[in-house]
Amino acid sequence: MLEYLTLILICQLVGEISINLLELPIPGPVVGMILLFLYLLAKGAVPSALSNVSSTLLTNMSVLFIPAGVGVMAHTTLLKTDFWPIMIAMVVSTLVTIIVTALVMKKLNKTSPPDGAPQPND
């Protein structure tokens, strides 16, 4: 288990270093995710110990946002100007985005051939 926690941290570390060197506009952990993904592609399977580490992290991911959330909410003065426009835009825009994205994806995914059906270009 410890070796795979180390692997995850190595992926993140290499991600952080590469975004600094290449000045990429994406976060280090996202590059780390791509690196771990490439590792899995090369390996061809998910080792069960890695699976355990990741499910522990991922099933409890919500709690990890709390420290940052407390930090930004403690600075409430920032939300005083344009409070209502920001609040309303935030709620409406988020809900509309969920609906639009889900319906587009549902529509496009439905029009593709179902599982196992022969593809036109195969």
Added chain:
Amino acid sequence: MIEHFSAVWMEMAANPLFNLTLTLLVFVSASYLYRQFNNNPLLNPVLVSIVVLVGLLYVTSTPYDIYFKGAQFLHFLLGPATVALAIPLYRQLERVKKSAAAILFSVLCGSITAAGTAIFITWLMGAQWVSIISIAPKSVTTPVAMGITEQLGGLPSLTAAIVILTGIIGAMFAPALLKLCGVEDEAAKGIAIGAASHGVGTARAIQISEVAGAFSGLAMGLNALATALLLPILWQLFRG
């Protein structure tokens, strides 16, 4: 006696162990409350925990730096958790490959809708330019959103607050909203949640199903990329 208690209290409040335990205790209690009320979205445990903790820090006049000395152990794990999203994504590789074009187009639509509607509504309600820029990247994961805002001349710290709230709104209402719209495809649920509400939404999507979690993590990454590239152009068009 009272002096002794208050001295002990001061020492405890500054101890990282205390603030870490407090954070977990509040979250575990909030999760219990949430389940007791049949997972009522208004009692979202992340939201309730943040409100309770901000209240406690305020009442005890504990500076955030002191609190963070304990809470940082949880905060640190966000990076490794993001890296770990590669595992559900790998498990869904076949589905992702099959829907690659649909995923890219949906995330693109999501990115434009998120920024476009946020800009339009705040503009319509007469908000200042700086607020309009700061809300535009609201559906993107925090570090990228702050970078975009900074580039366009907004307030990165305001963006950080809006991004977190957006994530919580997505996590709270997405499941019910998707049901209402008749979306049963787990992939579509995940793509929508990830594109609209980044990591906080993804953490919720993982609880819906592994497929939804995998697609949400993917949509979060793609949306960060799409918005970082598109928003400066969209902003030029809007101001031009």
